[in-house]
Amino acid sequence: MPIGLTGRTVKKTRRRKSGEIIVTGQAASPGVVIGRAFVIPYGIPNVPVKKLRADRVEEEIQRFRSALAATRNQLLQLQDNLKKKLSDNTIRIFDAHLQMIEDVMAVDQTIGLIREKRMGVEQAFTVTIDSIIRAIETQQQDQYLRERLEDIRDVERRVLENLLGICDISRIRMKSRVVLVAHDLTPTQTAQLERKFILGCATDVGGTTSHTAILSRALEIPSVVGLGDISERVESGDEIIVDGFSGRVVINPKHRTVEEYYSKEKQHKALESKLAELVSLPSNTIDGRFVELSANIEFPEEVTSVISHGAKGVGLFRTEFLYLTRESLPTEHEQYLAYADVARRLKPDPVIIRTLDAGADKFSSLFQSSPDPNPFLGNRAIRICLKHKDIFRTQLRALFRATVHGNIKILLPLISTIEELKKALAFMRKVRRELEVEKVPMAENVQIGIMIEVPSAALMAEEFVQYVDFISIGTNDLIQYVMAADRGNERVAAFYQPLNPAVIRLIHQVITAAKRNNIWVGVCGEMASYPHTALLLIGLGVDELSTSPTAIPRIKKIIRSISYQHARRVAEKVLSLNSVGKIKNYLLQEVEDIDKSIKGLYGE
Amino acid sequence: MPIKSAMPQIELKVMNKLGLHARPAAKIVETTKKFKSEITISKNDIQINAKSIMGVMMLAAEAGSTLIISAEGEDAQEALKEVAMMFERKFDEE
Numbered sequence: 001m002p003i004g005l006t007g008r009t010v011k012k013t014r015r016r017k018s019g020e021i022i023v024t025g026q027a028a029s030p031g032v033v034i035g036r037a038f039v040i041p042y043g044i045p046n047v048p049v050k051k052l053r054a055d056r057v058e059e060e061i062q063r064f065r066s067a068l069a070a071t072r073n074q075l076l077q078l079q080d081n082l083k084k085k086l087s088d089n090t091i092r093i094f095d096a097h098l099q100m101i102e103d104v105m106a107v108d109q110t111i112g113l114i115r116e117k118r119m120g121v122e123q124a125f126t127v128t129i130d131s132i133i134r135a136i137e138t139q140q141q142d143q144y145l146r147e148r149l150e151d152i153r154d155v156e157r158r159v160l161e162n163l164l165g166i167c168d169i170s171r172i173r174m175k176s177r178v179v180l181v182a183h184d185l186t187p188t189q190t191a192q193l194e195r196k197f198i199l200g201c202a203t204d205v206g207g208t209t210s211h212t213a214i215l216s217r218a219l220e221i222p223s224v225v226g227l228g229d230i231s232e233r234v235e236s237g238d239e240i241i242v243d244g245f246s247g248r249v250v251i252n253p254k255h256r257t258v259e260e261y262y263s264k265e266k267q268h269k270a271l272e273s274k275l276a277e278l279v280s281l282p283s284n285t286i287d288g289r290f291v292e293l294s295a296n297i298e299f300p301e302e303v304t305s306v307i308s309h310g311a312k313g314v315g316l317f318r319t320e321f322l323y324l325t326r327e328s329l330p331t332e333h334e335q336y337l338a339y340a341d342v343a344r345r346l347k348p349d350p351v352i353i354r355t356l357d358a359g360a361d362k363f364s365s366l367f368q369s370s371p372d373p374n375p376f377l378g379n380r381a382i383r384i385c386l387k388h389k390d391i392f393r394t395q396l397r398a399l400f401r402a403t404v405h406g407n408i409k410i411l412l413p414l415i416s417t418i419e420e421l422k423k424a425l426a427f428m429r430k431v432r433r434e435l436e437v438e439k440v441p442m443a444e445n446v447q448i449g450i451m452i453e454v455p456s457a458a459l460m461a462e463e464f465v466q467y468v469d470f471i472s473i474g475t476n477d478l479i480q481y482v483m484a485a486d487r488g489n490e491r492v493a494a495f496y497q498p499l500n501p502a503v504i505r506l507i508h509q510v511i512t513a514a515k516r517n518n519i520w521v522g523v524c525g526e527m528a529s530y531p532h533t534a535l536l537l538i539g540l541g542v543d544e545l546s547t548s549p550t551a552i553p554r555i556k557k558i559i560r561s562i563s564y565q566h567a568r569r570v571a572e573k574v575l576s577l578n579s580v581g582k583i584k585n586y587l588l589q590e591v592e593d594i595d596k597s598i599k600g601l602y603g604e
Numbered sequence: 605m606p607i608k609s610a611m612p613q614i615e616l617k618v619m620n621k622l623g624l625h626a627r628p629a630a631k632i633v634e635t636t637k638k639f640k641s642e643i644t645i646s647k648n649d650i651q652i653n654a655k656s657i658m659g660v661m662m663l664a665a666e667a668g669s670t671l672i673i674s675a676e677g678e679d680a681q682e683a684l685k686e687v688a689m690m691f692e693r694k695f696d697e698e
Contacts, residue, residue, distance in 0.1 A: 140661060141664060
């Protein structure tokens with residue numbers, strides 16, 4: 001998120017007061033909220049320009065030193081407060097900031113300007129930081145380090161706030177609950193969000209995998225990202241609606257719109273509380289078929305939400321968070337701690353941990369210096385791991401070591417050929433043997449599975465299942481590879497069709513192959529998280545559905561409302577239909593017939 | 605009359621695959637800060653203070669690039685020795 005790098009004084013365009021404005025961005029975290037906006041100013045505060053009298057120079061330098069010390073103490077305190085709340089990884093962001101506050105070059109240059117040019121400290125400091133950032137920008141080609149410039153800006157902002165006596169977000173005393181509106185929330189800002197004061201978030205930039213999105217999902221705060229210039233169009237105190245289902249934000253909504261959303265919010269809340277009754281109930285169909293219902297998570301912190309929503313274990317634990325929000329590779333020990341933590345808290349329920357799925361939309365300069373020209377068809381996931389065996393080994397060692405703490409299964413992403421699978425499995429055996437030699441305790445049988453998300457693997461599922469203990473169908477990628485349509489690209493969004501007959505027949509083929517070989521088959525894509533598609537998947541015979549924690553109750557509701565026999569008939573009928581329109585209408589009608597209240601579960 | 609010896613300096617090559625990305629950069633700063641000597645790193649025409657994280661970020665030293673490290677002060681030799689070792693160990697990354 002390269003933001004604010006050049007814009008020192010960002011002028012706010014005054015918005016016309018009248019009328020409701022609807023802005024569409026990307027839905028990042030589900031839920032609907034209505035509230036007063038609290039806008040976090042974008043950019044650096046304006047700095048006073050002054051020429052110091054000679055006898056004021058030392059005093060000014062002293063002010064600078066005090067501001068640095070104050071900033072340092074605030075950061076240390078913040079870091080300490082958050083230690084209990086957040087993972088070590090997020091906490092480590094502060095270490096980089098602390099190192100920057102004490103940066104000898106920035107401090108010396110600033111003091112030099114105060115002494116020689118008699119500049120006021122605020123101006124001297126911003127001039128210094130600007131020149132440093134410019135120098136880094138021209139020299140540094142590495143995308144990751146360029147993004148670290150945002151850390152320098154963050155530190156600059158904090159020091160200036162101390163010099164100018166402006167308060168920052170962590171010191172804002174929010175009296176009432178607000179909707180946060182910002183250009184982007186920096187990792188440190190997001191980390192400070194107090195759930196009880198934040199109704200929702202809306203930001204100018206960011207995608208569904210941005211830091212803001214991931215954290216607001218973890219904290220269950222409805223949010224919409226990628227709204228363009230929302231932070232300039234909204235002023236603190238404006239009434240604003242954040243619809244985290246549809247990705248829409250309404251500024252100064254008309255009375256009627258508010259009413260509509262209030263009833264939507266109320267409906268949603270009522271439904272939620274009704275669904276909450278399901279938490280402790282098993283996910284069995286009326287005729288007694290048990291469909292495992294587990295959660296997709298990205299952070300260890302989400303385990304609380306997994307349990308509170310009534311999921312049985314984790315069907316997909318993404319591990320990218322360990323790699324992507326930071327500057328260096330995670331050590332074996334810290335990965336081990338993260339995996340063991342999740343496994344221990346969910347024991348005896350299974351935790352399926354996916355090995356690193358970097359690349360594609362999750363590019364990191366830790367693995368290569370520039371993104372691929374066609375990243376979704378490029379170097380990603382298992383392909384990166386098999387190239388960087390050292391990185392893969394570290395993760396596998398951590399995973400195997402963590403297996404003693406709970407029911408961990410290992411999932412390999414993006415497998416596309418048998419040779420690749422064999423290579424990965426052989427390497428896993430090798431790593432396991434190394435640990436055995438070192439006499440490291442491990443669970444005896446660690447199940448290893450693969451994601452079926454590349455058409456080449458789906459078509460050959462019968463062969464692939466011979467080598468693994470289970471499979472999990474990653475519908476998101478599978479659909480986009482089958483349909484040749486990027487689901488993030490609006491221009492081709494119409495071609496991203498989960499219910500295209502080709503997609504369904506392929507999924508059917510995979511499930512049939514797994515069943516024939518007595519291999520457990522789960523689904524961990526978005527398709528598992530909507531009632532109508534879940535109904536279809538159950539009817540096709542999946543053993544497990546894995547969805548985001550918040551979608552668990554509605555899927556449990558549908559499971560508990562149907563008979564397996566009926567779901568099978570529905571699936572059979574769907575397999576006979578030849579167009580996406582017919583299939584969709586049929587399934588939605590089926591779901592509505594099953595339970596009228598389910599319709600409200602879609603949010604839209 | 606003894607000739608005043610030039611400031612001790614060494615030439616080092618960045619050998620780790622990813623160059624001086626954030627972690628090695630932090631490590632250089634951490635290490636050089638332990639010494640009293642002034643330590644500078646130059647690459648082409650850029651010269652920076654090795655104890656400054658922003659400075660090291662400015663270097664943009666990719667894998668294979670050559671750096672000149674110089675030190676001045678009572679513990680200059682030890683400082684250079686330790687920096688050289690750190691480069692040789694590829695910052696304990698690989």
